[in-house]
Amino acid sequence: MKIWLSKNSEVPVREQIITQITLGIASGELAVGTRLPSTREIALRYKIHSNTVSNAYQILAEQGWLEFRKGSGFYVRETNHANHANSLDRLIVQFVGAAQTVGFSIEEIKTRLAHFFDSNHSNQLFVIESDAGLREILVEEIREATKLDVAGAEFEDFETLLQMRGANFTAMFDEKAKIGAVLPPEKNCVFLKTNSPAASMKDEARPTADDLIAVVSGWDNFLILAKTMLVAVNIEPESLIIRATREANWRKGLSAASMIICDSLTAKNLTDLQNVRVFRLIAEESLGELTQIC
Numbered sequence: 001m002k003i004w005l006s007k008n009s010e011v012p013v014r015e016q017i018i019t020q021i022t023l024g025i026a027s028g029e030l031a032v033g034t035r036l037p038s039t040r041e042i043a044l045r046y047k048i049h050s051n052t053v054s055n056a057y058q059i060l061a062e063q064g065w066l067e068f069r070k071g072s073g074f075y076v077r078e079t080n081h082a083n084h085a086n087s088l089d090r091l092i093v094q095f096v097g098a099a100q101t102v103g104f105s106i107e108e109i110k111t112r113l114a115h116f117f118d119s120n121h122s123n124q125l126f127v128i129e130s131d132a133g134l135r136e137i138l139v140e141e142i143r144e145a146t147k148l149d150v151a152g153a154e155f156e157d158f159e160t161l162l163q164m165r166g167a168n169f170t171a172m173f174d175e176k177a178k179i180g181a182v183l184p185p186e187k188n189c190v191f192l193k194t195n196s197p198a199a200s201m202k203d204e205a206r207p208t209a210d211d212l213i214a215v216v217s218g219w220d221n222f223l224i225l226a227k228t229m230l231v232a233v234n235i236e237p238e239s240l241i242i243r244a245t246r247e248a249n250w251r252k253g254l255s256a257a258s259m260i261i262c263d264s265l266t267a268k269n270l271t272d273l274q275n276v277r278v279f280r281l282i283a284e285e286s287l288g289e290l291t292q293i294c
Contacts, residue, residue, distance in 0.1 A: 005046045013048055015098045025065055025076055032074045098160040124149045128158050128171040133219030140265040141280055145287045168293055190290055193283040214241040214257035217266050226261050
């Protein structure tokens with residue numbers, strides 16, 4: 001069994017050792033008769049005082065989890081049936097006691113536990129994308145198309161999120177190498193394919209030379225992409241209105257446009273206008289794949 005210790009945590013190192021060993025025994029990961037690493041070994045490995053480890057072992061022995069064998073060390077102790085049956089209750093008592101020791105009230109403990117089970121034990125989907133503008137659009141597209149519980153996160157948070165039970169992950173296809181380098185074999189990440197301009201504008205009437213077209217988004221790259229695409233199909237640059245939603249009065253003049261091209265997130269703020277056309281970034285194939293894993 002591997003022990004994880006954080007010296008920066010508000011929970012004392014001694015309590016971390018006690019809790020993890022107790023959980024290891026209760027789950028069966030530490031079998032009866034297993035010899036624990038010596039106090040010196042743990043102290044050297046984690047650069048902590050050996051007295052801290054010794055004190056943790058002594059408390060576990062007093063609680064009936066361990067036994068000390070002179071000249072040999074500490075071993076997982078055989079427990080009777082009654083104690084084993086109530087091991088979950090004992091764990092709960094120990095956890096609440098440890099939390100109260102560092103100053104948390106019962107109400108705070110209950111609130112945080114509820115939050116833990118809501119967030120750490122769900123089939124939540126995380127969109128891993130460090131570009132905040134693109135991340136917001138991807139989250140909105142997936143949520144709208146699949147009705148999944150979706151949240152966005154930066155790549156810097158990815159390794160932490162991997163520890164969450166029930167978490168699923170997705171990212172743009174060009175992030176495959178970076179994410180694949182830290183993705184454990186047992187975890188899955190759907191890498192999103194982008195929608196082609198032709199697929200996104202399917203069944204839409206082609207703008208005429210006299211049409212005034214507005215391109216609106218909060219993501220700068222969307223504005224560049226849409227403008228490039230329109231100019232490539234012979235739309236005159238003078239016929240384009242380019243608006244970034246972070247600018248003041250970004251809605252001014254949009255009602256005069258024959259067509260307003262925007263992303264899914266921006267479209268939510270344009271429901272009062274006619275001729276809004278949403279350019280979706282994610283291919284239908286990828287959206288279908290997401291519904292399969294969640």
